[in-house]
Amino acid sequence: MPDDHRPETRAIRGQLNRTQYREHSSPLFLTSSFTFESAGAMADTFAGHGEGIIYSRYNNPSVDELVAKVCAMEGMEAGFATASGMSAVFASLAALVEQGDHIVATRAVFGSTHQILTQILPRWGISHTYVETDDPAGWAAAVRPETKLFVTETPSNPGLQLVDLELAGQFCREHGLLFVVDNCFATPYLQRPGDYGADLVTHSATKWMDGQGRVLGGLLVGSQEVMERVIFFCRHTGPAMSPFNAWVISKSLETLHVRMEAHCRSALDLALWLQQQEAVAAVHYPFLPSHPQYALAQRQMKAGGGIVTFELRGGAAGATRVLDSALLCTRSSNLGDTRTILTHPATTTHSKLSITERAAVGITDGLLRMSVGLESVEDIKVDLLRGLV
Template sequence: MHIETEAIRTQMERTQYSEHSAPVYLTSSYVFEDAEEMRASFSEEKERNIYSRFSNPNTSEFVEKVAKMEGAEAGYAFATGMSAVFSTLAALLNSGDHIVSARSVFGSTHSLLTKYFPKWNITHSYFNVNEPERIEDFIKPETKVIFAESPTNPGVDILDLERLGKIAKKHKLLLIIDNCFATPYLQNPIKYGADLVIHSATKLIDGQGRVLGGVTVGSSELIREIYFFSRNTGPALSPFNAWILSKSLETLPVRLEKHCENALKVAEFLENSEKAKQVKYPFLKSHPQYEIAKKQMKLGGNVVSFEIKGGLEAGRKFIDKVQLCSRSANLGDTRTIVTHPASTTHSKLKEEEQLEAGITPGLIRVSVGLEHVEDIINDLEQALKV
């Protein structure tokens, strides 16, 4: 079936009440008929729900939908996107292993790689997203994973997933892609060689700024390792949030179509503004990786980045002047959100680290929402008059 249909028609089995909409299973545990059923369940001879930290009908439905939409065999749902990133890497890496990662990653992912994983002797090397030809230079005998976001946060750079897939296969490495900005509707990294795909479901998958969630999907073999790690460490998604997110997937395609339509018009407006420079949106022809984006993405997503003339101070004044748009660090909401990464999401990075990640003092990230596009543009236009 088409991805739009999968998102709507993938559902758990109906109960004896013949409900049309899946119910919420707010239960921490499950009962057994007898001792033998308990034994068989805990020994995994029988597949069933045991405890909601392990699995739950709502989380299972949500995971199944994402897996089908991504073309994956299996998955596991997490409490947040960052718990998905951490648990996925921690489950698969051992002391002495090495990660090759794109330098342009979310600030918390950067902290994992630079501050926390080194405690367990897990090291990393960064490659510049604008120098993909140098990726293989960073691969060592102990390298196990290539990790990247595409589009990247917050600079909206695009990596060639097919190229990454070929490099990973050549060197027998795992390719893990954070697909948060694109969602399963706009891009499917597994088609290009990714072994695992991670989402912060908090963003566009939820789409309304309501709940937190994360999910990793991929091969059954790898997900099994992630499942047992997570079953013991406890970063599970709550049943209620899973129910919300599963429902949200049903409207993801129609929402994304409008998000992307609005975002392209906002990007075109900014590109023609004298106050903005270095406007980046994947489906703008001026984007450095425009052809790659067109090859691997259905549409350009909802995030636009640009450099405001005047640097750090101008960026802060712009944020202060918006009236319609929300000032928030989140993205992927029905409401348009503006963020100044240098002073918020990536503020803990040193100035040289920000620049290495493509975060300049005047960089603005716009998560374009579903308001009428003329209202969004009018607000940005008046705020640019600094």
């Protein structure tokens, strides 16, 4: 396929695997292993010289097609697909650091990412320092001789805080750090961190990439040099995505741009509407003019994404009332679905953080995260109004 096609075209036309039957839709290669025509061919492949496929833990035609699509959409050179988003996040860290190394990370990260940084990596002598998303001077002050990575997610989960990707890319180049970005909330359709110098980009493909709450998956894409280390780590530790899940997500990417445009349009509508509700104390959405980083969002994102967070004046009781009153919106910890989902981060996704840690990233007891689906916006408003009293 020509390299000058736009990302949405590449997502639809990026079919790698057409058999002798010349099927129009990509086939599913549901096999654990592959055969070889001769002993020599098998030996050459294991030695890295042949073109055969060894084992689906290493690669698989269905998985390869998904990886190639995401690389094309993100403008990256190589990638690996994992069994879940968190296995991708873990691999993005563990593959690139060793005992004694140090990581600088923005404080507003997903709850499980926080657990990896604070509870798991320290067991192996890997330390970290948290910095604020909008404080480049603080980033520089946190760098040590042993610092190897700068890790961030933008927009953040759940507070929708942004990191200036251009500044972050410059910062990493100046300090010789690898730049790792969790791009899950934005997707490659809305934002491409690689354009700003990111060395590695991660995704929970479970979310918007699948978009229908069906399968788990994670993606890592980056420069060839960085991905060689990540691929080695993943091939030998085994977090590989299943061929079936890869096939499902690859097909879903064909509609990602259409879905994200609709999610973003509805999310902005709902954010503006929520601002007018007496029971709502604050609304957070990158493309709201009231967002403190609105100008930055306009500069580095195509649209604001499908997540809206809002704080209830009634605190935890107000949030519980909205959750329990909902008949259409789903109570779940997931996001990125065709169905609108409400989540209370303080008691679910970020419940393992201390009260102080939650307060530092803006997670109050009254905060709700809404993953805006594809239902009628008016029906979602009616459903929310049941609890906004």
